[in-house]
Amino acid sequence: MRQAIETLVTLGRVFGFALEAVWAYKLRSIFVSAGIAMGIAALTVIVTSVDGAQRKALEIVDMFGPDAVFVLGGDIKSRAVGKRTLTLSWEDARRLRQSLPGAYLVVPMRAKRSIMARYGGKSKELPVVVGSTAAYSEVWNWPLAEGRDFSDRDVALGTKVGLIGDQAAEELFGDESPIGKVVFLGDLPIQVIGRLSYRGFSGGGSSIDERMIIPLTTLTQRFNMDRKYFRALRVKFHDPERMSVHVENTRSLLRHLHGLKDGEDDDFTILTADEILKFIGMLKGGLVVFLGVTATVAMLVGGFVLANLFYISVSERTSEIGLRKAMGAKAWTITAQFLFEAAILTIAGALIGMGLGLGLGQALTRLGILEIQFSAKVFVLALSSAVAVGVIFGIRPARQAARLDAVAALRGDGS
Template sequence: MASRLMQFMRLARMALISLWAFRLRSLFVIVATGLGIASLTIIVAAVDGAQRKAIEMTDSFGPDAAFVIGGDIFSRALGRRTMSLTWSDVRALRQSLPGAYLVVPLRAVGNISLRYGNRNTTASLIIGATENYATAWNWPLSEGRDLNEEDILRAAKVTILGAEVARDLFGDESPLGKTIQANGTPLTVIGLLSERGLTTGHGVSVDNRLVAPITTLQQRFGLDRQYFRSLRVKFHDVHNMHANVENLRSYLRKLHNLAPGQPDDFTILTADEILKFLSMLRGSLVAFLGVTATVAILVGGFVLANLFYLSVSERAQEIGIRRAFGARSGAIMTQFLCEAVALTLLGALLGQVLGLSLGQLLERLEILEIQLSFKIFLLSMGSAVAIGLIFGLRPARQAAKLDPIQALRS
């Protein structure tokens, strides 16, 4: 065993010497392999990042909740109403929907200019809601209190700030009791949402928002007082969500006088629906990047094979001399395989650096979510070894089969 190990080490050393002697050719193989491994690195990091994002979004959404949106957001048929949810729907659901314990209607206005003293910022959304907004979204308050029934009845000029908005306007100072201007409307801060650190599909932070009574939004921002865009429903029995959602759908269809066969004029989303949608997107991402990575790896492998075939021809005399001095064909083949694997491993290291750098850039540009893990290193190095062995085997066998006399004459 020790003698075989020494022999292998000697062959590996000779392989490295040969690679340095043909370093320009070696560089081509390293770069070609590196591009393939870079693609593989991006796909693994992106898929893991998409999985992490899906888990974060479904956890924050809540397994016991349904989110109802006015209109069919998937078909968007021409002329189809999107404002189909009313206050009468809310009252009926609160009184009669089996298993539901919380129904919160929601409206929203985008791009709100905020001012406190000499500080200014812009919130992506101001959300109008009824009491228990934070409870409805499983969103703990780090300070203050949630909206209550009195706030809604009085259309109180109060607000709950998202963490990013509070930081922009108040820095490290507590915002409680302070009055801010939202598009010129004074709102007194009664609560501060804890920071979630998530972004929406449009790359906007969920912490860049504020919440106010829905009646206040209707009065101060000129919103329709009968209809609203969406509502949040929470159920007691989280293990029976399919039946809960079917009951919700049937009841809303009855409230909206929809005949059998007539499409819904609303959309119901649950954590499972979101997870299915994100899984479908992740599958598309895997398919697209997977094809790209496979093509790039195959290109790297073919570059390696072709350059090694050329190397065998150019090094025929070297191989002939070694065979004449007693080198076995197995030793020749092992040396060439060592050369191939050494180059692909170097290419893997280069590819990981390129892939992770590009992945970080894509994440900063909010094109992809990536997550780094040791799995990337293992897959990259394993793929590199496989490329070296598979595409280097035939040139190595060709070198091992060279007749020493013919090789010396060439």
């Protein structure tokens, strides 16, 4: 017990010597910490972005639903510049409703971006106004908090009614119910008949709770858009366990309706929850590979900088080391001091790197690419990686210092 206490006291003194040395050699300390910081910044982005991608994937799948497909006009996977994206027509929607096995809901959609909404003295720029047929809330599994969805009659007549997202309603109406109120979209008056429940999902720099949904016919008529074609279709099926069959049936029917021959590319894109998961997986993989290489290189560079500077430090501090050994310092305390110095510098670099990494992560979040959230896992992984680099690259210079002969070191000869 007594020996253990004496060892701890000795280590405390050695740690104090290490702190003094780090402060005395400021330029060396800055170089080492900066090198480690770059690697830890990349490592922080890797861990937080992968966690964020997983959360985003689960959000998307939950919102998308396992029983639906989303069909976009144009082949977004291999679209040539200038190639048509408006390839889905009202006839496609009609035939899908009539002939697609297992389908029970087909809802065409189109969107108009960046429209100013006004109510009373308040205004808000809506990132998107969606035009849809009836059953928008049902087809997207998005219940109404109050009011009703618009009907087939509303679509047929192009009535000026709409649904409003929760965030848009809060900003325009505050605590008031929006039902029955008239919102101006540009110069178009829209009576709010339903308020969508809060969803909390964001992407592309905006929240889906900021949108409004109006009849597709109203959107195309009032904003002078092509009335024959629309941008997307949402289709829901019975028997979600047979989604692969549903997808193939949808593809075959649309290719037939569009007169596509064997060997010709699709002029549409079918997305499912599985497709979205694959895309998120590719995104995660790309981030891990790119940032992993960056982190590894930066950490190795930081480690080599640390080792080289410590070798130089040993040669510069031979007299100090010789004096300590002459006064009774053991080899292991000399080794421990240099390892403490390495650990202090790499931990400082880790803390700086985590700050940089979180800053980069916030930039990704603002771009709507991923949600970055700091966690205890990031903290532990960053610190343990930094300490490992310090020990691995600092051990040889530390041992070299410990092996110095006291007399030769006092003369400044080092051996």
